[in-house]
Amino acid sequence: MSKIKNIPTWVSIPEQSDFSVQNLPFGIFSVGKSSPRVGIAIGNQIIDLAAVAAYGLFVNLNFNVAVFEKSTLNDFIATGKTNWSSLRNRIQELLNEDNYELKSIAKEVLVPMEKATMHLPVSIGDYTDFYSSREHATNVGKLFRDPENALMPNWEHMPVAYHGRSSSIVVSGTDIRRPSGQTKTSAATAPSFGPTTSLDFELEMAFIIGKSTNLGDQVSTDQAEDHIFGMVLFNDWSARDIQKWEYVPLGPFLGKSFASSMSPWIVTLEALQPFKTDAVKKDTEILPYLKCVQDFNIDINLEAYIQPKNGEEELISTTNYKYLYWNYCQQLAHHTINGCNVNIGDLLASGTISGPDENSFGSLLEITAGGKKSLSLNNNVERKFLEDGDSITLCGFAQKDNVRVGFGEVTAKILPQ
Numbered sequence: 001m002s003k004i005k006n007i008p009t010w011v012s013i014p015e016q017s018d019f020s021v022q023n024l025p026f027g028i029f030s031v032g033k034s035s036p037r038v039g040i041a042i043g044n045q046i047i048d049l050a051a052v053a054a055y056g057l058f059v060n061l062n063f064n065v066a067v068f069e070k071s072t073l074n075d076f077i078a079t080g081k082t083n084w085s086s087l088r089n090r091i092q093e094l095l096n097e098d099n100y101e102l103k104s105i106a107k108e109v110l111v112p113m114e115k116a117t118m119h120l121p122v123s124i125g126d127y128t129d130f131y132s133s134r135e136h137a138t139n140v141g142k143l144f145r146d147p148e149n150a151l152m153p154n155w156e157h158m159p160v161a162y163h164g165r166s167s168s169i170v171v172s173g174t175d176i177r178r179p180s181g182q183t184k185t186s187a188a189t190a191p192s193f194g195p196t197t198s199l200d201f202e203l204e205m206a207f208i209i210g211k212s213t214n215l216g217d218q219v220s221t222d223q224a225e226d227h228i229f230g231m232v233l234f235n236d237w238s239a240r241d242i243q244k245w246e247y248v249p250l251g252p253f254l255g256k257s258f259a260s261s262m263s264p265w266i267v268t269l270e271a272l273q274p275f276k277t278d279a280v281k282k283d284t285e286i287l288p289y290l291k292c293v294q295d296f297n298i299d300i301n302l303e304a305y306i307q308p309k310n311g312e313e314e315l316i317s318t319t320n321y322k323y324l325y326w327n328y329c330q331q332l333a334h335h336t337i338n339g340c341n342v343n344i345g346d347l348l349a350s351g352t353i354s355g356p357d358e359n360s361f362g363s364l365l366e367i368t369a370g371g372k373k374s375l376s377l378n379n380n381v382e383r384k385f386l387e388d389g390d391s392i393t394l395c396g397f398a399q400k401d402n403v404r405v406g407f408g409e410v411t412a413k414i415l416p417q
């Protein structure tokens with residue numbers, strides 16, 4: 001693997017910032033009462049792309065820069081991969097320490113992040129949630145089903161998934177109201193109704209479709225990267241008691257569909273290329289359509305923090321995207337193998353990402369063994385599941401050769417029912 005090129009810049013970027021010159025993630029932001037528009041994060045600032053375009057600095061780009069005035073990224077994404085790349089190259093050129101074109105108008109086109117409101121970056125038509133962490137699937141299988149045969153027989157042969165609900169995906173910072181639903185404990189003779197008593201987070205990542213397909217088309221594993229725009233952090237909130245009672249035989253429904261949270265900045269696949277790493281070793285032979293010419297994953301450090309009501313924020317999980325058994329190419333190839341079409345803006349989530357040891361579990365379900373033991377926090381605070389007023393924050397970043405490409409965070413607080 002070649003070293004990542006260092007790009008000296010005139011912009012002041014705090015040390016350990018997720019948003020380096022090598023990153024340049026896309027988001028939708030607004031300031032005050034201005035309408036939401038497209039921005040790129042750099043350090044602790046946002047490049048207002050529509051403003052940069054108005055100064056004529058994008059005249060050599062081969063697409064209509066009016067897409068930067070839109071309130072979602074869908075139209076920009078639709079301009080295609082070559083244009084994402086040209087824009088990225090142009091921004092890196094403008095940020096170079098020897099370039100004065102953008103520097104001379106910096107005050108007009110750079111917005112401090114603290115002044116901006118971030119919005120949902122894409123219009124999401126469809127949302128699918130995979131189940132691609134072997135460790136998570138095994139842990140959940142032991143808790144919900146059979147400790148001896150935790151992994152279902154299909155699991156090592158396909159990236160198992162369910163269709164989620166896109167309407168309830170919200171951007172980081174949006175409060176989550178505790179859902180109510182139907183539950184039944186194994187001791188009870190009849191189900192009851194009320195607010196969930198086992199509200200949980202799921203540490204996930206998701207990728208955003210960047211190129212639509214037609215009904216009937218299949219996307220092979222080696223074409224898959226051409227159909228993906230970028231990635232985000234994703235918290236797939238889950239009500240375990242509702243889920244446990246409802247999920248047989250058709251899978252998750254109301255225990256999941258009340259809300260999912262996503263980070264506001266989409267890190268492009270191009271920015272993530274230098275962080276590719278070896279795939280998890282597979283002992284079971286897989287069908288040809290799921291094989292990659294060169295199997296890989298991406299080395300992205302992931303963390304989950306809890307801030308209990310009136311308490312201090314604490315790290316409760318450290319895991320990595322590279323632990324996933326199935327990579328995003330295999331997920332997309334499987335998703336389209338029956339001819340199901342995908343559209344720009346669709347969100348395909350990884351499933352909870354757990355690692356091999358107890359500090360790397362991506363949900364409270366696993367950390368507390370289904371509520372059988374307590375998670376001990378500072379000041380004698382204990383949690384089995386989330387309480388009203390608790391916040392969960394997920395962070396993620398890739399780092400190599402002193403270059404950091406990060407995702408910022410996805411955070412949300414639980415409100416009472």
Ligand code: MN
Pocket residue numbers: 129202204236351352
């Ligand atoms: Mn999930």
